[in-house]
Amino acid sequence: xxxxxxxxxxxxxxxxxxxxxxxxxxxxxxxxxxxxxxxxxxxxxxxxxxxxxxxxxxxxxxxxxxxxxxxxxxxxxxxxxxxxxxxxxxxxxxxxxxxxxxxxxxxxxxxxxxxxxxxxxxxxxxxxxxxxxxxxxxxxxxxxxxxxxxxxxxxxxxxxxxxxxxxxxxxxxxxxxxxxxxxxxxxxxxxxxxxxxxxxxxxxxxxxxxxxxxxxxxxxxxxxxxxxxxxxxxxxxxxxxxxxxxxxxxxxxxxxxxxxxxxxxxxxxxxxxxxxxxxxxxxxxxxxxxxxxxxxxxxxxxxxxxxxxxxxxxxxxxxxxxxxxxxxxxxxxxxxxxxxxxxxxxxxxxxxxxxxxxxxxxxxxxxxxxxxxxxxxxxxxxxxxxxxxxxxxxxxxxxxxxxxxxxxxxxxxxxxxxxxxxxxxxxxxxxxxxxxxxxxxxxxxxxxxxxxxxxxxxxxxxxxxxxxxxxxxxxxxxxxxxxxxxxxx
Amino acid sequence: xxxxxxxxxxxxxxxxxxxxxxxxxxxxxxxxxxxxxxxxxxxxxxxxxxxxxxxxxxxxxxxxxxxxxxxxxxxxxxxxxxxxxxxxxxxxxxxxxxxxxxxxxxxxxxxxxxxxxxxxxxxxxxxxxxxxxxxxxxxxxxxxxxxxxxxxxxxxxxxxxxxxxxxxxxxxxxxxxxxxxxxxxxxxxxxxxxxxxxxxxxxxxxxxxxxxxxxxxxxxxxxxxxxxxxxxxxxxxxxxxxxxxxxxxxxxxxxxxxxxxxxxxxxxxxxxxxxxxxxxxxxxxxxxxxxxxxxxxxxxxxxxxxxxxxxxxxxxxxxxxxxxxxxxxxxxxxxxxxxxxxxxxxxxxxxxxxxxxxxxxxxxx
Ligand code: SF4
Numbered sequence: 140x141x142x143x144x145x146x147x148x149x150x151x152x153x154x155x156x157x158x159x160x161x162x163x164x165x166x167x168x169x170x171x172x173x174x175x176x177x178x179x180x181x182x183x184x185x186x187x188x189x190x191x192x193x194x195x196x197x198x199x200x201x202x203x204x205x206x207x208x209x210x211x212x213x214x215x216x217x218x219x220x221x222x223x224x225x226x227x228x229x230x231x232x233x234x235x236x237x238x239x240x241x242x243x244x245x246x247x248x249x250x251x252x253x254x255x256x257x258x259x260x261x262x263x264x265x266x267x268x269x270x271x272x273x274x275x276x277x278x279x280x281x282x283x284x285x286x287x288x289x290x291x292x293x294x295x296x297x298x299x300x301x302x303x304x305x306x307x308x309x310x311x312x313x314x315x316x317x318x319x320x321x322x323x324x325x326x327x328x329x330x331x332x333x334x335x336x337x338x339x340x341x342x343x344x345x346x347x348x349x350x351x352x353x354x355x356x357x358x359x360x361x362x363x364x365x366x367x368x369x370x371x372x373x374x375x376x377x378x379x380x381x382x383x384x385x386x387x388x389x390x391x392x393x394x395x396x397x398x399x400x401x402x403x404x405x406x407x408x409x410x411x412x413x414x415x416x417x418x419x420x421x422x423x424x425x426x427x428x429x430x431x432x433x434x435x436x437x438x439x440x441x442x443x444x445x446x447x448x449x450x451x452x453x454x455x456x457x458x459x460x461x462x463x464x465x466x467x468x469x470x471x472x473x474x475x476x477x478x479x480x481x482x483x484x485x486x487x488x489x490x491x492x493x494x495x496x497x498x499x500x501x502x503x504x505x506x507x508x509x510x511x512x513x514x515x516x517x518x519x520x521x522x523x524x525x526x527x528x529x530x531x532x533x534x535x536x537x538x539x540x541x542x543x544x545x546x547x548x549x550x551x552x553x554x555x556x557x558x559x560x561x562x563x564x565x566x567x568x569x570x571x572x573x574x575x576x577x578x579x580x581x582x583x584x585x586x587x588x589x590x591x592x593x594x595x596x597x598x599x600x601x602x603x604x605x606x607x608x609x610x611x612x613x614x615x616x617x618x619x620x621x622x623x624x625x626x627x628x
Numbered sequence: 629x630x631x632x633x634x635x636x637x638x639x640x641x642x643x644x645x646x647x648x649x650x651x652x653x654x655x656x657x658x659x660x661x662x663x664x665x666x667x668x669x670x671x672x673x674x675x676x677x678x679x680x681x682x683x684x685x686x687x688x689x690x691x692x693x694x695x696x697x698x699x700x701x702x703x704x705x706x707x708x709x710x711x712x713x714x715x716x717x718x719x720x721x722x723x724x725x726x727x728x729x730x731x732x733x734x735x736x737x738x739x740x741x742x743x744x745x746x747x748x749x750x751x752x753x754x755x756x757x758x759x760x761x762x763x764x765x766x767x768x769x770x771x772x773x774x775x776x777x778x779x780x781x782x783x784x785x786x787x788x789x790x791x792x793x794x795x796x797x798x799x800x801x802x803x804x805x806x807x808x809x810x811x812x813x814x815x816x817x818x819x820x821x822x823x824x825x826x827x828x829x830x831x832x833x834x835x836x837x838x839x840x841x842x843x844x845x846x847x848x849x850x851x852x853x854x855x856x857x858x859x860x861x862x863x864x865x866x867x868x869x870x871x872x873x874x875x876x877x878x879x880x881x882x883x884x885x886x887x888x889x890x891x892x893x894x895x896x897x898x899x900x901x902x903x904x905x906x907x908x909x910x911x912x913x914x915x916x917x918x919x920x921x922x923x924x925x926x927x928x929x930x931x932x933x934x935x936x937x938x939x940x941x942x943x944x945x946x947x948x949x950x951x952x953x954x955x956x957x958x959x960x961x962x963x964x965x966x967x968x969x970x971x972x973x974x975x976x977x978x979x980x981x982x983x984x985x986x987x988x989x990x991x992x993x
Contacts, residue, residue: 142984145950148943149961162991182690184796185847271798272847326918326944349935356683370685378688454799488987492980498990529983625846 141489144322152324155347157339160322162485164421167308167431169254173227174199174411176258176404177265179366180207181373185268187216188368188377189397191404192223196412201404205384205396214284217273221287228253228294232442252309252431252438255298258333258364258411259314263302265366266310270295274451275625289451296452297441303468306430306475309438313414314364320421325352333410334361341417362403364410372403424482430475477589481541487585494531496587499524502557506577510561518570520562520577521551524584530558537563538586546576548586560586631879632667632768637889641668643773644765652767652816654923656868658915659878661924666768666875669888671925677890677898678906680928683921694794701792701842701851706757706779709790709842712853716840719783725756737762738773742824748782749830755783757790763820768872778817781840787825789817789839797843797852807841807856814839815861819869837862882911916941952977 147158173194180186186207191199200223204216234250257263274292276284298310318330323339329352330336338351346354355361358369368377376399384392480487480496490496503523510519532538536550538560547564567573578584642648648665655661664671675682701709705726713719732740741761748756758780764771779790791814795806818839822832838855845852888908890898898905909929916934920927934941938957940948954960954977962968963978964985970978 142950142980143988145943145947145960146964146981146984146988148947149940149951149957149964152938152943152957153961159992180689181687182693182794184798184844268798324943326942327946328918328921328944368687370687370690373687373689374685485988485991488984488991491987492984527986625848 141492143489143492147322148324151322151339155349156342157321157323157348159320160485161320161483163424163483164418165319165424165427165479166311166316166418167427168415168419172254172256172415174256174408176407176411177262177366178368178400178403179265181368185272187213187269189400190220191408192220194227199408201397201401203393203397203400205393206381214288217288217291218285221291224291224294225287247439249435249439252435254308255310256411256415257312258407259331260312262366263299263310263312266295267299270299293445293451301437305472307434308431309434313411316418317414324349333364333407337410337413361406364407368403426478426482480589487541487587490587490589491528494529495589496585497526497528497530498583498585499526501578501580501582501584504577504580506572518566518572520566520572522560522578524558524560525556526558527556532588536588537590538588539590540584540586542584634887635663635667636669637887637891639890641770642670651923652865652868655915655917655920656864656871660909660912660914662872663875663878663912666872668770668772670890673890674888675925675929678902678929680932682925682927697794697844697849698792700849708851709757712842712851713781713840716853716855721755721783723754725754726759727756728759729762730760738764745824746828749785749825749828757781763817763824765820765823767869768875774816774820780821785834787821787835789814789821790842791839792842795843796846798846802843810841811856811858812861815858815865818858819862819865886911918944
């Protein structure tokens with residue numbers, strides 16, 4: 140939490156509407172995302188109650204489990220979900236491109252990848268649990284399931300794992316991505332309510348953000364976005380409907396449960412699509428593509444892994460795997476933060492606030508300044524920048540700039556709001572700097588000690604080294620009968 | 629009449645249920661809650677009467693599931709539970725006694741528990757589960773009875789609190805918030821049992837700070853046991869209780885006739901108007917934080933109050949810390965926009981806010 144974000148929240152509070160905290164969008168939004176809204180039975184770890192799912196906002200598919208405690212009905216649900224999800228995933232597998240690498244063999248990569256959007260973070264966790272409870276199932280033996288069920292489980296697990304990768308857009312939680320672009324005048328805790336969050340960002344005409352958020356807290360107007368349902372709904376509507384189904388499992392009884400669930404799911408369905416639209420309307424940051432390329436690469440690796448008949452993901456990382464995974468995630472987080480700062484002046488402002496970056500106007504330039512003698516004589520243009528920012532950089536600090544890719548400079552000295560920089564990278568090989576490589580007097584520039592070295596590595600992860608998460612190859616899973624027959628009560 | 633009794637009015641003090649107990653250690657800085665709890669005021673009823681009921685419903689499915697799981701664990705005189713304890717604690721026992729304290733009338737439960745625990749502590753004999761032990765805790769000079777939904781396990785004069793929860797542990801992991809809430813709650817029982825031991829002249833440390841948490845494993849109903857160290861929660865709780873014991877300090881400066889009485893009329897409706905009650909409550913400073921929304925029955929009322937005075941508390945502790953503790957949103961904005969002259973000690977936060985404001989403007993225009 141930074142002062143800039145705190146300030147944005149204060150303004151949202153005063154103006155009664157959410158405030159932008161970025162100037163661009165930092166996630167990929169697919170042309171054809173799949174929205175998935177799961178509901179679960181209260182008190183159970185992973186008993187699906189139903190879901191709304193699909194790629195067409197006007198034609199959601201409603202999946203219903205009329206008796207969520209019934210094992211067969213749960214697997215039927217998993218099978219139906221697979222019917223929707225697997226063809227969607229497969230539709231991205233055919234078209235590929237060949238990617239050349241600087242070192243090593245060229246490899247194939249899918250031209251596009253699936254994107255699943257769920258309403259909130261608990262829905263991501265629940266997706267993971269659905270994956271966990273289905274991926275070890277077997278198509279033969281004592282409790283056979285349809286072949287699509289374990290495959291679905293592996294994909295759901297893959298998407299959930301990938302969601303913890305900073306900057307990945309394969310599985311998005313709407314509240315998370317909205318919250319990364321707008322600040323509301325309420326607490327982060329309350330932002331977890333999708334209806335309230337959207338209410339702040341995009342209140343209905345004639346209504347203020349706080350008023351819309353207040354309405355959103357009424358479960359009768361805005362049912363919770365799941366996976367947990369409203370206890371009042373459970374007790375008054377769902378409970379009786381499930382009991383009626385138990386008494387007589389007729390089509391009418393199923394329809395009654397379906398009606399009940401539809402009433403809870405439809406508002407969230409619309410909200411989640413609204414979230415997609417809101418995000419799509421933002422201009423895309425320039426490094427979003429690189430990250431999506433990495434997502435496509437990761438997706439392709441997983442497609443291959445399945446095609447090669449690899450085992451399902453292990454139950455949990457071994458100690459070494461977990462540590463490597465954490466370290467990988469930290470690196471990815473740091474890289475993602477820097478990329479966002481380079482893409483977005485408002486994110487860079489965070490670093491200007493702490494003195495790790497500054498912006499200002501060039502007051503002097505010596506483009507043909509040289510250092511050293513004879514053969515080691517090097518072109519080292521000097522510039523002077525005037526800034527009002529509270530710079531905390533020492534002479535010798537190496538800087539990059541979001542204004543010019545590949546540009547590098549070093550701090551020579553600071554005095555009275557003026558900073559002298561020596562350009563060390565990105566001015567070409569000639570005796571004089573390449574045109575445009577050295578900022579001109581009067582130009583506005585921004586420099587930061589955050590470096591974007593990661594750019595190449597994050598944009599193109601080595602496929603052999605990062606099979607499906609940054610944790611290195613997953614621990615080998617040895618299939619066991621116990622796992623396949625594990626109860627799912 | 630005792631000041632606290634007057635605050636509560638002519639209604640019996642509330643027994644503390646699970647939520648109230650866990651909440652004792654949440655938001656310890658709030659004087660309003662400390663006083664309401666110390667006086668045994670029915671916070672839920674108060675919030676309702678004020679027109680701000682807390683949104684804490686429970687689904688029948690969750691309740692049923694909880695009951696089914698608990699019954700399963702306790703089946704056959706806790707046979708399954710004993711197996712789990714044996715494995716978890718490495719105990720050399722194969723027999724266990726079972727005493728359900730609930731079998732005696734509710735008025736006798738506390739003294740019955742006391743006698744049973746005393747005997748167990750003296751005889752150091754066979755393993756016994758005590759179900760529904762009625763424990764009590766001194767809260768601000770009052771004896772607060774704790775609604776029991778735990779077991780105490782005793783072997784060789786050493787006690788463990790055993791808590792049965794129906795949230796699942798999947799591949800060795802459970803939802804952290806749920807574990808945290810269970811730990812906070814169990815700490816209260818550890819403390820109460822220790823107090824009882826001390827009162828009986830036994831070493832309170834014979835009650836372990838490791839509580840046993842029983843949860844369903846993976847997706848089945850099979851129970852699994854884990855040890856949870858609640859020392860941290862005990863420390864927080866101790867501090868909070870000490871604070872409530874110094875309730876005199878909280879009462880200082882309050883008008884002697886102040887009351888939050890919910891004294892009902894013949895139909896059970898409190899006779900006092902909601903407005904008067906709200907005014908009375910307004911006299912005691914609250915310390916609203918968004919966390920209250922999941923822990924305290926008064927949350928909707930306190931949030932509304934914080935909204936009406938434009939408090940930065942609404943945005944969460946982190947934001948408030950970021951604002952150097954400036955309490956009013958308008959003041960913080962004024963400092964940022966240069967319309968408010970920084971007071972003493974505010975120069976630094978004002979400088980940062982002004983800078984942040986300039987950067988925001990620059991980037992968005
Ligand atoms: S809701 Fe109100 S009374 Fe309860 S802890 Fe929070 S501020 Fe205190």
